[in-house]
Amino acid sequence: MASLSVTADALFVFGVVALALVLFVTEFLPIDVTAIFLMVLLMVFGSDGVVNLSQISATEGVSGFSNPATITVLAMLILSSGISRTGLVQILGRKMTAFAGTNRDRQLLATIGVAGPVSGFINNTPVVAILVPVITDLAHAGKTSPSKLLLPLSYASMFGGMLTLIGTSTNILASDVSARLLGHPFSMFEFTSLGVIVLIAGSLYLMTIGHRLIPERVPVDEDYVTEYAIEEYLTEVVVEPDSPLVGQTVGTAIDSVEFDADILQIVRDGEEYIEPLAQMTVHEGDLLRLRADRDTVSQLADRDTLTLTGSPPQTEAELEPETESAQTLVEVVIPRGSFLAGKSLASSTFRQRYDANVLAFRSRGETVRDHMDRRTIRAGDTLLIQAPPDSIDRLSDNEDFIVAHEPDEPHYRSEKIPHAIAIMAGVIGVAAAPWATLGSALAGVTGVAAFQSLAALSLPILVTALAGVVAMVATGVLDPTEIYDAVEWDVIFLLAGVIPLGMALEQTGGADILGTLVAMTGLVLPPIGVLWVFYLATGIITGVISNNASVVLMLPVAVEAATQIGADPFSFVLAVTFAASTAFITPVGYQTNLFVYGPGGYKFSDYLRVGGPLQLFLSFVTVAGIVVIWGV
Structure with a gap:
């Protein structure tokens, strides 16, 4: 056992790690800004900075931008976007809907059966983003609470992400770290056997125990007004002839700074108007449907000569115009990287850009119904918006939002599906095929030495993924400008x-x-016990910080610990990788958990309630699988 000798350099880095944990947990800064801040801190106190405490040069400090893992993840995100734009996953989702019908067990089986395997070959984060509206519509059509299916969707995508190297960005990053520490990067199907075991075991848990632990947070009947409890915030008023609002546009009629209120609709001469309202002029006799609390309405009525009708809308059907067949109330999830994340509704151009009214939103389990303009929108928040159908379509096409309802007329490039499948098959096949072995075998059988040159076809996933990006643009699967939005x-x-x-x-x-x-x-545990400790520790850490950050922090420690106890370091690398890529116990540890947080109406405790037993169960399954397949 090595002796402990703590240097000033090590103490400084421990301090940076502690600071990182605090910033990641509190979300004082966005996680990407936190990461860049840490990078700058290490360089300032590095070998090219004021004092060499971190031992990181400026060149090493920025090396993460040129790191193969970073570039590979970038390329895989673009490839996943190309697949999603063809509508392939959505088509699978529709077939899933046809299979599932109204039977809850079949709905759950179909959700897991599609999300799991697909996530092995397309990055699991966009898979969940694509399937959230499909699963939500499936649940409502089958009279099932979406809460019963959305959390299993997120968990199943994590199971599937462990089928291949490219299933999740965490695997790609772990492969790079493993190559640096052990000289052993992951091959494409390095841990597929264990991934299949985890997928089957996790699916059985969700089908038998897990779904019984998931509460029905969202009512079965699809009525957003009732679900978000905004009845008390919907009011109808009539504009009197002497009202100062007469002649003003809707956009300027109500002082949004003084009054927390929005005009949602105008009813004039029996015709209902919802789009676009901002430039529409208010007339005497207009009936205005407002989102405002009772005190605000009372103040508006006194100041602006408005008369309450006494019959405000109480249901979603009453709030939507009878002449409109398309849905006008939808939930919109804010993913990480959205332009709205970190901003307030007042400081953003969301309303103006999409002619949309925000009626309420969910944030970390809390439903916000008033004074929304000044609240900061965070990744994972879900907005309940009212917008015209064309705005909803534009929201669906925008990578900044996940609309929890499939558009009636989706804009898919279904004619490009064969191209996209061929490109992904080429990316995976060229990187995964044992060309050197195949060439040697053919040379031995045929006696033709030229077959040995097949070894030259062996290319790393970094190269094949970038080549795939070029191929998707060249074949029209993606437009050149779309590759930047895809990242x-x-x-x-x-x-x-x-x-x-x-x-x-x-x-x-x-x-x-x-x-x-x-x-x-x-000293008190066998090597398999230490391996299990690392799995659990990584799972807990990932629950409070990002999965990628936990891999970077835990892998060097795991390799060192394995070396000191005489165990196989690669087994420890796998344990950390699997634990970081399957973070079930909180909504913030993994982005797919954030995607379903709002649409499922979940509370923070639901993840621990369902994911805690699952994490413990898979800790035994995964560790046992590693020991049987690779040893310890």
Whole structure:
């Protein structure tokens, strides 16, 4: 057992790690900004900075941007976007809907059966983003609470993400770290056997125990007015002839700074208007449907000569115009990287850009119904909006939003499905095929030495993924401008920022110190017990910080601990990777959990209630699988 010798350099890096944990947990800054701040801090106190405490040079500090893992993740996000634009996943979702019908068990089986396998070959984050509206519509059509299906959707995508190297960005990053520490990067199907075991075991849990633990947070009947309890915030008023509102436009009629109110509709001469209202002039006798609390309405009535009708809309059907067949009330989820994340409704151009009214929103389990303009919108928040059908279509086409309802006329490039499938098959096939082995075998059988040159076809996933991006643009699967929208830049900046932190932990000896401390558990536990401790510790840490950050921090420590107790470091690398890629116990540890947080109406405790037993169950399954397949 190595002795503990804590240097000033190691103490500094421990301080940076502690600061990182605080910032990630509190979300004082967006996670990508936090990562860049940490990178700058390491460089300022690095070998090219004011004092060499982090042992990170400026070149090493920015190396995360050129790291193969970062570039590979970037390329895979673009490829996943190309697949989604063809509508392939949505088509599978419709077939799933036809299979499931109104039977809840079949709905759950179909959700897991599509999300799991597909997530092995398309990055699981966009898979969930694509399937949220499909599953929500499936639930409502089958008279099932969406809460019963959306959390299993997120969990199943995590199971599936562990089928291949490209299933999740965490796998790609872990492969790069493993290559640096052990000289052993992951092959495409390195851990597929274990991934299949995890997928089957996790699916059985969801089908038998998990779905019984999930509460029905969202009512079966699709009525957003009731679900969000905004009846008390909907009012109808009539504009009197002497009202100062007469002659003003809707956009200027109500002072949004003084009054927390929005004009949702105008009813004039029996005709209902919802779009676009901002430039519409208010006339005497108009009936205005407002979103406002009772005190605000009372003040408006006194000041602006408005008369309450006494019959405000109480249901979604009453709030939607009878002449409109399309849905005008929808939920919109804010993913990480959205232009709205970190802003308020007042400081953004959301309303003006989409002619949309926000009636309420859910944020971390809280439903906000008043004074919404000044509240900061966070990733994972779900807005209940009223918008015309064309605005909803534009929201659906925008990567900044996840609309929890499939558009009636989706704009898919279904004619490009064969191209997209062929390109993805080429990306995976060229990277995964054992060309050198195949060439040697053919040369031995045929006696033709030229077959040995097949080894030259062996290319890393970085190269094949970038080639796939070029192919998707060349074949028209993606437009050139769409590749920039496809990239989740917050993920890229997060990777670029945390990679130097992992390097600093190694170079200052911090990983050795932490590894020694954990290795002390080997005095009372066998190696398999220490392996299990690492799995659980990684799962807990990932629940409060990002999965990519936890991999960067935990892998060097795991390798050092394994070395000191005489265990196989690669088995420990796999345990950390699987634990970080299957974070079930909180909504903030994994982005897919955030995607379903609002539409499912979940509370924070629901993730621990359902995901806690699942995490513990899979800790035994995964560790046992690693020991049987790779040893320890």
